[in-house]
Amino acid sequence: MLTDLFSPSVQHSLDIAGIFVFAISGALLAVRKNFDVFGMAVLAEVTALGGGLIRDVIIGAVPPAAFTDLGYFLTPLLATVIVFFLHPEVERITKAVGVFDAAGLGLFCVTGTVKAYGHGLGLVFAATLGLATAVGGGVLRDILAHEVPSLLRWDRDLYAVPAMVGAALAALLLRFGALDGLAYAVPVVTAFVLRLLAMRFH
Amino acid sequence: MLTDLFSPSVQHSLDIAGIFVFAISGALLAVRKNFDVFGMAVLAEVTALGGGLIRDVIIGAVPPAAFTDLGYFLTPLLATVIVFFLHPEVERITKAVGVFDAAGLGLFCVTGTVKAYGHGLGLVFAATLGLATAVGGGVLRDILAHEVPSLLRWDRDLYAVPAMVGAALAALLLRFGALDGLAYAVPVVTAFVLRLLAMRFH
Amino acid sequence: MLTDLFSPSVQHSLDIAGIFVFAISGALLAVRKNFDVFGMAVLAEVTALGGGLIRDVIIGAVPPAAFTDLGYFLTPLLATVIVFFLHPEVERITKAVGVFDAAGLGLFCVTGTVKAYGHGLGLVFAATLGLATAVGGGVLRDILAHEVPSLLRWDRDLYAVPAMVGAALAALLLRFGALDGLAYAVPVVTAFVLRLLAMRFH
Numbered sequence: 001m002l003t004d005l006f007s008p009s010v011q012h013s014l015d016i017a018g019i020f021v022f023a024i025s026g027a028l029l030a031v032r033k034n035f036d037v038f039g040m041a042v043l044a045e046v047t048a049l050g051g052g053l054i055r056d057v058i059i060g061a062v063p064p065a066a067f068t069d070l071g072y073f074l075t076p077l078l079a080t081v082i083v084f085f086l087h088p089e090v091e092r093i094t095k096a097v098g099v100f101d102a103a104g105l106g107l108f109c110v111t112g113t114v115k116a117y118g119h120g121l122g123l124v125f126a127a128t129l130g131l132a133t134a135v136g137g138g139v140l141r142d143i144l145a146h147e148v149p150s151l152l153r154w155d156r157d158l159y160a161v162p163a164m165v166g167a168a169l170a171a172l173l174l175r176f177g178a179l180d181g182l183a184y185a186v187p188v189v190t191a192f193v194l195r196l197l198a199m200r201f202h
Numbered sequence: 203m204l205t206d207l208f209s210p211s212v213q214h215s216l217d218i219a220g221i222f223v224f225a226i227s228g229a230l231l232a233v234r235k236n237f238d239v240f241g242m243a244v245l246a247e248v249t250a251l252g253g254g255l256i257r258d259v260i261i262g263a264v265p266p267a268a269f270t271d272l273g274y275f276l277t278p279l280l281a282t283v284i285v286f287f288l289h290p291e292v293e294r295i296t297k298a299v300g301v302f303d304a305a306g307l308g309l310f311c312v313t314g315t316v317k318a319y320g321h322g323l324g325l326v327f328a329a330t331l332g333l334a335t336a337v338g339g340g341v342l343r344d345i346l347a348h349e350v351p352s353l354l355r356w357d358r359d360l361y362a363v364p365a366m367v368g369a370a371l372a373a374l375l376l377r378f379g380a381l382d383g384l385a386y387a388v389p390v391v392t393a394f395v396l397r398l399l400a401m402r403f404h
Numbered sequence: 405m406l407t408d409l410f411s412p413s414v415q416h417s418l419d420i421a422g423i424f425v426f427a428i429s430g431a432l433l434a435v436r437k438n439f440d441v442f443g444m445a446v447l448a449e450v451t452a453l454g455g456g457l458i459r460d461v462i463i464g465a466v467p468p469a470a471f472t473d474l475g476y477f478l479t480p481l482l483a484t485v486i487v488f489f490l491h492p493e494v495e496r497i498t499k500a501v502g503v504f505d506a507a508g509l510g511l512f513c514v515t516g517t518v519k520a521y522g523h524g525l526g527l528v529f530a531a532t533l534g535l536a537t538a539v540g541g542g543v544l545r546d547i548l549a550h551e552v553p554s555l556l557r558w559d560r561d562l563y564a565v566p567a568m569v570g571a572a573l574a575a576l577l578l579r580f581g582a583l584d585g586l587a588y589a590v591p592v593v594t595a596f597v598l599r600l601l602a603m604r605f606h
Contacts, residue, residue: 260468354437
């Protein structure tokens with residue numbers, strides 16, 4: 001009962017891209033925490049699929065997409081392999097995590113809002129689940145890694161606001177039936193750029 | 203398929219009251235942890251709605267009430283604003299958290315039991331989910347705030363026992379068809395008073 | 405819609421056995437953390453039933469078995485009572501936790517795979533949920549106890565690999581329709597023995 005904004009293949013490609021970049025950030029945190037390769041894979045899967053999993057369980061879309069689409073499941077494992085072999089320069093890690101994370105944030109806050117709205121939730125709740133889709137995986141990642149969720153920390157750069165703006169913008173566009181084709185990129189890019197600006201100027 | 207113990211408006215008002223007091227306790231913990239206002243709102247929402255969310259996902263009542271009722275969603279934001287502007291005397295915080303929490307505990311252990319029973323669960327499981335409704339939000343709050351769940355700590359006052367008594371009492375009254383009208387107040391007040399006594403005499 | 409591999413009573417007995425041994429490990433961790441008897445019961449229930457609860461919510465089997473079967477619910481309480489009265493020699497605890505945990509690991513990775521497969525999931529996802537069933541309770545236990553999940557720690561013995569082997573073996577046997585009767589024991593014992601070997605030789 002998804003709204004038919006795109007051909008399924010475009011939607012799917014966007015999902016895979018978001019999953020990949022979030023998985024990279026999860027695997028990199030595992031490296032910093034000295035977890036082994038299994039821990040890397042778990043954090044990659046949870047960071048990439050956790051937000052969508054929470055959303056799907058809440059809207060009753062079970063089994064969740066994460067457990068019906070092999071591409072969703074295998075992408076974080078690919079990210080794990082890449083991080084495992086290609087992270088020699090530890091000093092580059094922090095910045096890379098940030099940019100990847102920002103891209104995933106922008107994609108997920110919009111796809112999450114769209115899916116929740118397509119399942120009949122009101123606009124406020126759809127946007128809230130869009131936010132939850134975007135930040136939920138990172139919160140689960142931090143809880144599993146036994147860290148204070150970076151989402152809540154006072155000393156961190158603005159993280160939630162870009163996702164809130166992106167989700168709210170997507171909800172508004174849905175409300176006016178205007179979230180089709182290229183318009184889809186508007187809230188995604190808005191959230192992504194806002195996040196990059198927050199990282200640079202904070 | 204809820205049991206029709208009350209007019210919907212009375213049930214709803216009780217829910218809102220419980221949500222409000224739990225949200226206050228969540229926002230106050232965020233203040234103590236030096237989270238920013240977004241962190242306060244997240245902890246307020248999670249503390250207030252988390253227990254009910256767990257219950258609704260387990261009994262299959264999706265989307266959960268927290269994602270279909272704007273009043274449930276907005277109340278914790280109101281509590282966040284109040285705490286944000288009115289918490290200048292930090293030394294009063296601990297006591298306020300305790301009393302608010304006790305009231306929410308009493309309300310939620312009963313409403314949770316009633317809702318689970320209304321969805322066809324057995325009395326033991328309904329009472330267990332009543333307990334989970336009452337304490338689940340606080341456990342999620344503590345996990346997000348990266349603290350040992352106060353529910354489990356040896357050095358804390360008795361917290362779970364009042365909720366267990368309230369939930370068990372509610373289940374017994376349901377069993378004998380006697381949980382109507384004023385009788386509803388019996389398990390709520392019992393749990394509330396037991397909790398206040400535990401705080402004072404421990 | 406469970407696959408009819410066994411008479412219900414055999415399946416049920418295996419489940420109860422796995423629940424019991426996991427509950428023992430949960431209650432013993434609570435002892436080490438100086439939680440009170442309520443905390444012991446909570447950790448016992450969560451460790452024993454948490455993995456299956458996650459699985460059931462994900463496959464949409466609600467209310468989960470943990471909330472419909474009194475035997476599942478009461479077994480962890482029995483384990484709590486046993487640990488409460490019979491754990492005087494603290495030095496024996498670590499080893500006991502390990503052996504009990506290994507047995508539960510072997511049982512749950514197989515029963516979880518079978519149940520998920522019976523609900524129509526693909527073999528890869530069924531095996532993944534088998535793994536989640538086996539290790540999910542322990543992860544929830546560690547999060548509630550405010551510890552780094554032992555599943556992810558570099559310095560711990562191999563824990564996940566035996567469960568992965570057991571779940572994959574069960575999925576393969578399901579694939580070829582060969583997981584009946586005594587064959588059921590093959591993946592269970594394989595995972596159990598692998599785990600014991602990992603504990604001894606690491």
